[in-house]
Every structure is written in structure tokens, then in C-alpha cells.
Amino acid sequence: MGNGLGRWGDDSKALAKRKEVLNKFFNKIAKPKPKPSPLPRLIVRKAPFKAGDCLSILLDDGRYTAALVLRADNSNPEYGKNLVASLDYLETAPPSLAFFELRRWLIKTHGNWNNEQDISWYQTVRFKEASKRIRIIGCIDVWPSDPNDSRFYSGWISLGTQITLCRAHAAKFS
Template structure:
């Protein structure tokens, strides 16, 4: 499962499906052919209880925006929402009553939206060259629902104009005051054991596509620290790294942190510890003569 917020778009699975649909649509693809390709290619998501609904929600919204909503997809989404099947998944994952209420409202508004008539088809966009949102070493601050500040550190950039990813490590910062550079340098990396995660290090390559539209208001840069290590985007398995990276277009570091901290109210935090220093500083060995 990727990171989640209560809004329909606030899951990595949704963001990835929605982004892929419009990547193909903007290149001239037909909605029905794109939809079939996505279902065929992403069939494994439909076998993951925590993520399968996000596929149908993303597909339904993309089809609605292109005035091609398949009645079968609409029926599937309607059944998921009316039966409270999605809310049951959240309950099973230990979501709080507050989260459940917010999610229910979001689901009902979403169903109402896609059952309405969209005035016109969303126009295709010209493909633009992509650049990473942030620079290596940028320290990102975000607010948590408890009123505290959380944070993340940018470890790498991908300068391929077709992708433009940033590699970001979410931290365990959770404090009253806005984090200083020293706080970031001394922070632990967020390791997730909520839901189905088992000590998953939260270090992810984030696509730039949806940032300014859906996530820019959630994050601000609060300085920059030195990153001495280099990370390669083609190292899919994280060989030689202290983590295995993930990929997504949903910038949901804040929700990932919130879900983990909420989970720790009823279960132990992961015993594994990883620090920002370990991911940014080269080990300096003393020479023995």
C-alpha cells in the first residue's frame, strides 16, 4: 500500500493510475484503449485489498474528465462506495474515527461528481519537458494534523527531461517548532509498519507531474543540507543502498508520517533505525598506521 490521505486523490496508487492515464491521453491515446491497457498492466493492484479501490477511483475520474465514463466502471465505483467496502478496509487498517468520517464524506462527494454531466472534455496537453521540483539537499517542512511540523529531505534529482523525479526521504520529525537544519541533519528516517508495511523505509522517487496542481500548498523549503552520497534512479532494487526505493506521482509524505505516528499509539514503533546522516554522509574511516 502506498501513502494515504482521506481525499480520493491522496493515495499513491490513485496518483500513479491517474498520471499514467493522462500521460497516454496527452500523447493521443483513446480513453477506452488506455483504460484497457491500464487494467491489463496493473492487474496486480486489483489483488491488493488496500489498493484495488484506488485503481477504480482513478480510472473513473479520468474517464469522467474525458467524457468516456464506462457504465461498468461507474457501477463498480458506486458499489464500492454504497456498500462501505472502502471504509471497511480503512477500519481494518486501524484508521481513526476522524479519518473514517472524512473519508466517507470524500467518497460521497466523489460519487456525486462522477454521476454528474461534465460540460466538456478535458483538453489534451502538449507534452512538456520535465524538471525536478526540488534541489538535492532541500529540507521540506509540512504540517501534521496534530499541529506539529514534520519534514523530509531531498536526496537526489533525476535530470531526464521525460521524468524529472526527486528522491525524498521522509523523516520522523514531529515537533512544535519548525525544524532547523540541525534538526534535519539529526533526524531519523521514517520507517513504516502501519497497515501491511513491515519496516518499510520511506524513501521514494516522486514524479513532478501533479505537484503544483495538488500538493504544492502542503510543503515548503526550509533550507538545504549537504548530501555527499549519490543515488541513481535506475537502481530499482536499491543495490548498495540502505533502502529499496519506491516510485510515485503522489507527494504524500505528510500522510505517510501521520499514519505511522497514529499507528504507534496502539503498536510499537519499528525497532529498525535509519538516520538522515546515514543517507547523506560518506563514512570516514580512520587510517591506522
């Protein structure tokens, strides 16, 4: 002990206080811990939907849009996620199950999206507050030709917002 105390050498009060603090610390770590801390409890949050679920989303303005769940990934038990594709639907009534079979993917035409499909991974984080406006209309088969991945992650609260942005952009140019 004593290494690194050179900077306190000029002030004997500061040196004494530093030695006291160091001794207290060394005494604390010299004793073995009586019981190790328990591991944090694992909170399992599975993906809320299964592949093929047809979702109706109520927007703030009272209109409905649609989305199709393409995959459910529960490989990380704490953070399950769904791959969801938005459909080109914006009406005053919820979509019918037959509409989902048409697979009219929403193409993002606004901003710098370069006509990409609106497909994102949605994790379970903050799903509860968004779930109040999401309803399952039914379930259909996911086709092998359907998209199966995305480089984007979104929050459930934003599900359905891209359709209004696309429609506003289209209205500007019509």
C-alpha cells in the same frame, strides 16, 4: 476489391451500403495528406527540488513533518523526479535545519511495511497543488551513505502522511 464482402451477400442493401463506405474510405486514403500533423509540443517538467533540499511539510491537522531530498533526476525532460526520504518528525513548529543533519529516517512500522524506510520517488505530476504546503528550510550535503534509490513511487499530495500512520500505529501498542 470485394474480398471479405461475402457476409453481406444475402442482403443487397447492406452490401451496397458496405461497398459505398469502403469506396469512400479508399478514396480518402488514396490522396496524400497535404501536411503532416505537427509533433506534440514537449513540455519540460524538471524535478522541483535539488539534492540536499530540506523540506518542511504542513499537514492537514496543522502539524509539521520533515523530508530530505536525496536526488534529482531529470533524465526524462518531461517527467523530472525527486528521491525523497521522510524523517521522523511530527511537531507543531517547522523543523530546524539542524534536525535534518541528524538523519532520523522515518521507519514504516504499520501495515505490512516490515520496518522499511519511507523513501519514494516523486514525479512532477500534480506537484502544484501539493506545493502550497511544502517549504524549503535550507539545503545540506547529501552523504554517500544516504539512501540513493527506491522501488516506490508516490504522489506529492501524500508526502508526510506516513508519519501520522506510524504514530497512530505506535500509539495503539503503547
